[in-house]
Amino acid sequence: MAERQIIKIAIDAMGGDSAPDMVIEGVSRALKMHQDIEFMLFGDQAKINPLLEKYPNLKGKCELIHTKDYVRNEDKPTVALRNRTSSMRMAVDSVRDKKTDCVVSAGNTGAYMAMAKVFLKTTDGVSRPAIAGTFPTKKGTSVVMDLGANVSCDADNLVEFAVMGKIYAREVIGVDNPSIGLLNIGEEEMKGNANVQGAAQILRRAKKTINFYGFVEGDDLFKGTTDVIITDGFTGNAALKSAEGFARFMTDLLKEAFKENWLTKLGYLLLRRPMEAVKQRLNPKVHNGAILIGLGGIAIKSHGGADGEGFSYAINVARNMVSHKLNKQISETLQKLHEEVVESQE
């Protein structure tokens, strides 16, 4: 490319627990990382204008669209969907109308997912979008999807997720020829329900398109056995939250134990730095930016409790997805997979 293309990112400036402050901070941080991005901010100008003053690097890079309303965390998705004047809705609409290339919000997850699905539809060849997330593993990072967008998934859905996961891992995480595992309750070929059995059968026939490892189990999520792990949204959500719950439980138990007496307190003091490093490694902030992948446009959900740094990671993911033409690659790869499966049957 001779001329560098500018990526225009729509921002729901009012979504998130500490919005709009952390949002604008996140935008400023993202601008320090990338020269090829510009922003269209949707939000209350009375609150946002003073923040724009605070971060001089935003000058000339942000267009502010005043919105008189925003989606609250307690709002029902069905209600939020119909309000055309909220910052979230107007930000999503700007992607649909091709005024921006992607959208980032830390607001009400249910409402955002509903809007993205309804207004952005799905990309060519994909029947249902899925939530992808990145997990820290012994070997680095793995992509897991679906984390909750679809409560039940048939074999074709799972195969589509495999393609989306492959492209995401390759283009956004930077993994060469990512290996794909299918979550099951055992590694034996005969195990599992009809959906995982059916998906495995298709993926085994598409060896040229998909680097299919086979079945993996729940503990493989953190082992890094494969670069991508595919499952239905019900199981993925339960597995993710179960691990999160265990982490909190174990951390609480350790904290309590360390307070026992002055010797244990001294021990804790000596170990604080390495334990901080471990916490950082497991830090969900770095892994912020769970995304609804497979949409007709790019919509990234930042964690509601994210700070400016966390929000900038979500922006980063959005930018990478646009610059790597994720959707086009997903559609093309799905097409290839279908052709390969048909050929293998002939």
Place this chain on the structure above:
Amino acid sequence: MAERQIIKIAIDAMGGDSAPDMVIEGVSRALKMHQDIEFMLFGDQAKINPLLEKYPNLKGKCELIHTKDYVRNEDKPTVALRNRTSSMRMAVDSVRDKKTDCVVSAGNTGAYMAMAKVFLKTTDGVSRPAIAGTFPTKKGTSVVMDLGANVSCDADNLVEFAVMGKIYAREVIGVDNPSIGLLNIGEEEMKGNANVQGAAQILRRAKKTINFYGFVEGDDLFKGTTDVIITDGFTGNAALKSAEGFARFMTDLLKEAFKENWLTKLGYLLLRRPMEAVKQRLNPKVHNGAILIGLGGIAIKSHGGADGEGFSYAINVARNMVSHKLNKQISETLQKLHEEVVESQE
């Protein structure tokens, strides 16, 4: 009861990584805890007779049935099922033939589950047995089922699990009026697939029989939100293994971090005792004895890697299930629940 009844326990003495040594040690330990139990041991007499000498308290309490064969860990369940001369098969058969009241094995899980299902059938009113396990939580212990016996479960299966979980928590764990949660991907009433929705609808109508809390999520597994958590075997298995995998990952990271330099090594030394206590709290040994519940007879699976102490816990669970007439109570409670649901519809 004027006369104390003796509970006769069948033991697969050849199952488990350190069998028969740890099995016989476990039997000896169990006999020290309970006066109302006796054993029928199935295994190789050449190996077991010397062990019986080693533990004098076994004298007069154990009948040894010599078996010339045993199930290996790598044996296929379908093959193991057909061999009538293995220690595992003969132990299971003794329950079917009412020669013993229950069976405990630490051998090949798949083979054992298959034998238990095929030869013991299900108890009255139960269409499918499920694997129940106990999880450590902030508040104590919770019962989670199904952990992998059924890859897909309809609403009626989940309702049966709720009844089995209630009786298990009350009789074996000792929880008064146990609360029951249904695992879902959100706490809102409208979320989830048709199976969890259907089960919730039935359970809400049976308020007198079941203390139904409503939906819970993956992180509630370790919070102790409810005494019992019900889910299908696919999701339960993934959630359990995901938490186990995370625990191992976090422990490995911490261990590495503690070795960094002499100061962190000193810190680790000071914290070793409280950290051991935390490990003990999360110890799967105490939580040994995952059981296939709902069978026409009682069959307890001990962890394959269990030591004598762990195996004695599994025996303990088996004994409690028999002495509390678990199966009779499950059938009666299921009957009550069906009557209450029918009444509520009239």
